[in-house]
Amino acid sequence: MHARSHRVRAAGRTALSLALVSATVLTTQLTLVAPAAAALPGLTRVTSTGPSNSDWKTWQAACPANTLLIGGGGRLNGGDGQIVMDTMVPVFGTTDVYSVTGREDDAPGFAGNWSITATALCAQPPVGWEHAEAASVWNSNSSKTITVGCPSGKQVLGAGVEVNGGLGQVVVDDLRPAADLSNVSFTAIEDGTGHTGTWQLRGEVICVTPPAGLNRVSGFGVLDSTPVKSVTATCPSGQRVHGVGGEVDSGAGQVRMTGVDLLSDTQVRVTAAEDEDGFAGNWAPRAYAICA
Template identity: 85%
Template sequence: MHVRSHRVRTAGRTTLSLALVSATALTTQLTLVAPAAAVLPGLTRVTSTGPSNSDWKTWQAACPADTLLIAGGGRLNGGDGQVVMDTMVPVFGATDVYSVTGREDDAPGFAGNWSITATALCARTPVGWEHAEAATVFNSSSSNTLTVSCPGGKRVLGAGVEVNGGVGQVVVDDLRPSADLSNVTFTAIEDGTGHSGQWQIRGEVVCVTPPAGLNRVTGLGVLDSTSVKSAVATCPAGQRVHGVGGEIDSGAGQVRMTAVDPISDTQVRVTAAEDQDGFTGNWAPRAYAICA
């Protein structure tokens, strides 16, 4: 596995340019969840849902003024396992946003309408905030794996992954923070019909000087052949979600994550669905909550 140069940014706001084009441009509507007592000052969860139609699309949730993005997640509403959520990334600028892209897979695609819900977790500037990223080279491998680490003893809060060149035929299989939260491993796999083109994955992490009590909580779904299932990770009492992650165990590219989503201040839910051809093996979703 070859990795492009690793870049690190500190808390000065620098715009990250991403080639993400929304099929429909609508004004973002935000739902702010009033923060309870939190380790990070101003910790806020912002959720926004985009239009429901049959186009590929990108949707974003934006942080309030005077806050930085620390993490985020996304969810597909509809799609019946025939839509691939191939981009879930932080975008930093004058206003930080968490951006999610969905694409219908190859023929026959999906005849119905579907939408995207994006969620941003935001806070006033955490101590030691940094952003790091890396990418694999473009190739035609059936799978690619990439690990991005936090620099200087810092620890992961948020993460993002982008599949470039996959055109809906490459599935994000892992967005997995390590047990000690020093890094995140990203894996993407070509779907059951394969992909003839070249593609890459780009991974990003948001890192901070670790607050007291920072830990990773895991929730594992049932290992069986049910076509759609979820897993939930719940923070310990007195802690709140500061970041999210998810993965599919044994999906072989024929199962795709349709939600990696902080559904409340204390829980992260990962939902996954088999593709339109189904999958004969047993598999399970796994949810990760980064709590403090």
């Protein structure tokens, strides 16, 4: 478990990630969330869209000054199911950011242009803010699952997932907050053609002393063979989204999440698409909203 001092360790990764992206932001939007009795003070949603081109890329949304990152999400714009969003992580430094990486899958890749939209959820320092992470071993197993939990008395607000060494051939299948928000379960699976190299799955959670009314809401999509589909999870009346999650049910590595982000201040949307070869089985996306 890491307290706020974890910023120092991650500062180098912030600089590296920033070096991987274009210096020109196409769209950035900062939204102050409408007041709600149980929302964290200063809750702010920052959304930023990067350049559209045919390169693998990382893009980030940054928190305003004097706020902490409590969660975030991302989505791919374009790609026709041939882009793997293999990293959605909080990065803590002088400025907190939520960082999203997309990579084209193996041959033939994707000839068109595509972009990334990253969203950061930020707030004034919440009571009991802590950060925890865990990672799997490096090996060539076709799937991996890890669980990262919060200490007793604290619950999950936000989460992040990263596939190292997957090279666009390993898809994130689960980023699933537990019903009691005590932990988050992460699963990644090699795609339909497999991956000959070794790879690692890493998960992160942001834990806080829970604000009043903190709860998890889910939405389940249609279980069929439609190649692209979306599903939303909506917070109860009077509550706002504080964290996001998603998963693909029965995708067998041939369906990848292309969006796990906020549709609005009260809704989380998860979008998923079959790869270019399609998938004969039935599958469904699931969205999770952490609300307060």
